[in-house]
Amino acid sequence: MDDKKHKNIAYGAAVLYAFIIGFSFLFVKLALTVSDPIDTLAHRFTASFLAILIPVLLGKIHLSFTTKDMIQILPLALLYPALFFGFQISGLVYTTSSEAGIILASTPVLTMFLASYFLKEKNNYLQNLSLGLSVAGVIYILAMKGASFETEQILGTSLLFLSSLSFAGYSVLARPLTKKFKPLELTFIMLTIAFFTFNILALIRHGMNGTINEYFHPLSDPIFLISILYLGVLSSLGTSWLSNYVLSKIEASKMSVFGNLATLISMIAGVIFLQEQLEYYHIIGAIMIIAGILGTNLL
Numbered sequence: 205m206d207d208k209k210h211k212n213i214a215y216g217a218a219v220l221y222a223f224i225i226g227f228s229f230l231f232v233k234l235a236l237t238v239s240d241p242i243d244t245l246a247h248r249f250t251a252s253f254l255a256i257l258i259p260v261l262l263g264k265i266h267l268s269f270t271t272k273d274m275i276q277i278l279p280l281a282l283l284y285p286a287l288f289f290g291f292q293i294s295g296l297v298y299t300t301s302s303e304a305g306i307i308l309a310s311t312p313v314l315t316m317f318l319a320s321y322f323l324k325e326k327n328n329y330l331q332n333l334s335l336g337l338s339v340a341g342v343i344y345i346l347a348m349k350g351a352s353f354e355t356e357q358i359l360g361t362s363l364l365f366l367s368s369l370s371f372a373g374y375s376v377l378a379r380p381l382t383k384k385f386k387p388l389e390l391t392f393i394m395l396t397i398a399f400f401t402f403n404i405l406a407l408i409r410h411g412m413n414g415t416i417n418e419y420f421h422p423l424s425d426p427i428f429l430i431s432i433l434y435l436g437v438l439s440s441l442g443t444s445w446l447s448n449y450v451l452s453k454i455e456a457s458k459m460s461v462f463g464n465l466a467t468l469i470s471m472i473a474g475v476i477f478l479q480e481q482l483e484y485y486h487i488i489g490a491i492m493i494i495a496g497i498l499g500t501n502l503l
Contacts, residue, residue: 214453218462221446225308226469228439229301230477232293235431239422241293244432245398246406247422249285251436252444253399256392269389277390280381281397284374284447285440289398291367298360305470307364308463312500313339314372315460322376323456331500338464338496345471345489371463375447375456382452391445398440461500464493 235244259265269277296304312335316327327335381390410416422428450459468490475482 210453214450217446218450218454218459219465221443221450222462222465223469224438224443224446225463225466226305227473228435228443229296229304229470230473231431231434231439232296233301234427235422235435236293236297238425238428241290241297242402242406242409243419243422244435245289245293245402246419247428247432248289248435248440249395249399249402251432252395252440255437255441256395260392265388265392267389267392269385269393273385273389274393277381277385277393278397280374280377280390281394283370283377285394285398285444286401287370288367288374289440290402291363291370295360295363295367298356299364301470301474304364305467307361308368308467308470311368311371311463312460314369315375315456318372318376319379319456323379327500334496334499335461336496337499338461338493341489341492341496342464342467344492345485348483348485348489368463372460375451375460378448378451379456382448387445387448387452390448391441394444395441458500461497465497468493 232244235248239247256265260267292304295307299307316332316335320326378390406419407416410419447459471482471486471490
């Protein structure tokens with residue numbers, strides 16, 4: 205398969221990644237109605253770890269890495285999924301799913317600056333203009349919505365911004381590592397570290413408070429179970445593998461702009477499933493976002 209076909213497949217994977225992330229905010233909000241952020245993350249990564257462990261134990265997936273490799277990948281796993289989802293789910297406690305998607309639009313700008321400094325990736329003038337158009341579309345929607353900036357809103361926005369910064373750092377750090385390791389190997393180590401990290405945190409907290417039974421209680425709720433399966437298998441395992449694959453084929457700055465497509469999808473999900481009102485400025489902003497995505501990747 206030639207390089208052009210590989211890149212076409214990578215762009216298709218990036219679009220799929222954006223759709224999964226776009227709907228993930230909706231499922232996070234549903235999960236948080238039943239459980240707290242730490243327990244939700246623990247169950248989420250338990251589902252993703254079991255999903256990737258089963259084919260490994262059955263011999264369907266073969267992994268080959270050393271302890272030295274795991275140490276090298278550790279900073280990557282801390283940024284994504286650990287810090288990325290940790291900040292994200294904490295921020296969603298104080299903001300709506302659509303606002304979370306909007307704040308995600310800061311990721312391409314952060315990634316562009318980090319990739320330019322650390323990876324020496326260069327964008328031409330038209331690509332920078334397109335990137336600015338995409339971000340401007342999201343800012344336009346946020347401004348037209350008349351977002352409030354109360355204490356909780358500022359806290360939620362700050363946590364979500366840190367989530368975006370974590371993903372930007374991951375995108376830059378993963379780019380060279382995807383040349384050395386297979387996407388599936390990176391994904392396995394990343395999810396394994398996240399699984400142990402959040403489950404240990406949750407069990408320590410419940411052990412200190414004498415509330416171990418509350419750790420298992422959310423699993424009796426069908427809405428929580430559906431949310432966890434989506435978040436664990438698709439939004440954690442699926443997007444980790446997709447992002448590692450895409451970053452092995454295209455530049456970090458190009459990959460990150462698909463986060464703005466996720467913003468658009470999260471708004472559409474809110475309209476369809478949460479009966480949020482779709483205004484004219486959503487449509488104008490959506491056109492700007494899509495035009496920016498196409499411009500950044502095609503020009």
